[in-house]
Amino acid sequence: MTASKDIVVTNARGLHARPAMQFVDLANSFTSQVTVSKGGPEPIEVDGKSVMQMITLEATQGTQLNLKADGDDAEAAVSKLAELFESKFGEE
């Protein structure tokens, strides 16, 4: 089972160390594989369970990302992870 969703990074500092950790911690609580991809001139797809890879996305404010999950809890994973972005990682 797969699920995916497009989101936009809205928090001011983007996906820096702490939000990336929050994302990875949450992603690791699901059994599904989580991948995050960025389009644009240098498209890149990374493992959503690896903090180092998430950081290399360089997802600053305004960046468009695609969340994808593949596994039994794919739906839940995508919707919960998307909520993190919507809540701006509790920053503001």
Add this chain to the structure above:
Amino acid sequence: MEIKKGIGVSPGVVISTAVVLDAEDLLIPKRQVDAAQVPHEIARLERAVADSIADLSRLRDSVTLRAGQEVAGIFDFHLGVLRDKSTLRQITDEIKKNQTTPEYAVSTVMRRYANSFLSMSDRYLSERVKDIHDIERRVLRHLIGQKHEDLLHLTSDVVVIAHDLLPSQTAALDRTHVKGFATDVGGRTSHTAIVARAMGIPAVVGLGNLTAEVSGGDTVIIDGTRGVVIINPDADQLVEHREAGAKLERLGTELRELAELPAQTRDGHSVSLQANIEFPEDIDDALLHGAQGIGLYRTEFLYLASETEPSEEVHYAAYTDALRRLNGRPLVIRTLDLGADKYTQAKAQSPERNPFLGDRSIRMCLHDIPMFKRQLRAIMRATVNGDIRVMFPMICTIMELRQARMVLNDVMEELEDEGVAFVRDIPIGMMVEVPSAVIQADQFGKEVNFFSIGTNDLIQYTLAVDRTNEKVAGLFCPAHPAVLKLVRDTIRAGARNSISVSVCGEMAGDPLYTLLLLGLGLNIFSMNGPDIPEVKKIIRSTTMEHARQVARRVMSFDSERQVMHFLREETRKIIPEAF
């Protein structure tokens, strides 16, 4: 393959696997490991990562309590990077693919991470590179820390490569498996050299940045005779050095045959050749080399070998063990000689500005009477088990000697009150190792039963040279006429007071000075066991008449160069292969 030239400080050749004690700043060179070693190296890596994670969790918890969740968040990131499966996988892949050490693999992957941060245009993210360095250092510390541990639990023979060996490190070495030393710094009289010679294993010091060029698991040849270290030697070098090692071994066998023969000159004058030891176990080897007793038992290693001060029972057990091994031969116990070089100033509550002129040795003991008494009680109790003599180190003034004797008298009284058996009239002596003791030797001679000249300290305090400081170590020379006069005067003062005099410093074991010391009338030479046969060979090949002539001639010279040149010539006449 790489050849490094240093100073050979203990002869012999050894070919073995290296264990590296890295310096604190972590320079990690690329080093290959055997394919067979790979699983072991990966296990080391996993342990280091797990230990780092444990550290960080503790840190995060305590920081959370003190400074709150927000500040502690930084450790979450560190933890995240280390728990990141792709981190561990990348490092493991490096080890497997390139067969490198985990240290190098960690550095490689962390450098890759750091570069990807640095290339980010977002300044907030690019600053995270500091965290990557931080993570790298933590894991490396754990990796290298494991090696320190490993030194205590060796299962196969190794050679130890270090920046400089600390006395506490050598005290904790597994002596059965360490077969050689090589260090970045040090000189002929450094601690490493002394320990290597006592153990009879090859050592080369002053090799520059050897620790950066060797890594654990490398094959290393240490040629202490020629002062050469070869890293990962080729086949030809292996053959050549194996032959050299075998030849030295044959020479050693010849010299050991001498062990049975008396230390007597051709005209019938006998002297006593004794050994310096650090541990009772050293005695067996010393006796094999022909030692007639122990002229110096350095008891400070009892203190350095453990974290806490040894109890009276630990002392007593060591002394009794030593006496049992000696089987009636004499044992001269030097009371605690800690401080300065042998004591980590870092451990002290307030590090001294000038430790060599500070609270060391007998001074330290007289400042801590309960500790001093524990050792003296153990010594006195052990007197019933064999021939024990006790000597006090670093005596500078007559009052120090009297105070030390008073403490010893107190101890005897206490033992008597308790009904504990001991021998009251054991010989009591002092080390002569500062110029003031020599100048007042006639006064001291009336209050002790023997003198023992500690040439290393005597030279240092006479010539004002720190022998561990490479810049001035060249000035440290036993052949300096001023030093020789002090040695002669001490021997004469001993004769006038009818007490015995020994030399227990490096000079006694250096064949260059054998003729001279013999000619000056020295009765006891105490040295590292392996040096005994060669010194004995010289004594057995000469006459007192010749030795006295040599001494007279030497005492007329005004420079150490003349002295050394002349002694070398005279000794070569007796043993052409000596130098």
